[in-house]
Amino acid sequence: MAEWKIIADECDLIEGNPVEVIINNKIILLIKTHSLVLGFEGLCPHQKARLVLGTFDGEWLHCPQHQAKFRLSDGLCGPGWVLPSLKKYQTKVDNGKVLILFDN
């Protein structure tokens, strides 16, 4: 069953500076962009590179290892690759806390 979990303090997130958070043994990538906090699985679906070491350009998140890219709006893998979408978590900010809808 999915449940909202506090994952970070909003004040600890810097615009354009992704961070990793580990929750229930899963690595979650948080990206603050345009004042929104986005949450994704933190490992690339290709060969499990840590996406926190990649780059993002406002529309795409680029894997640091082989440069597959994933769309920030929905996690869809970009052209040139046949990979599953990057799991995107629902997020919200409440009272300065960042929460994700976590479904194990």
Ligand code: FES
């Ligand atoms: S590990 Fe990400 S593209 Fe290969």
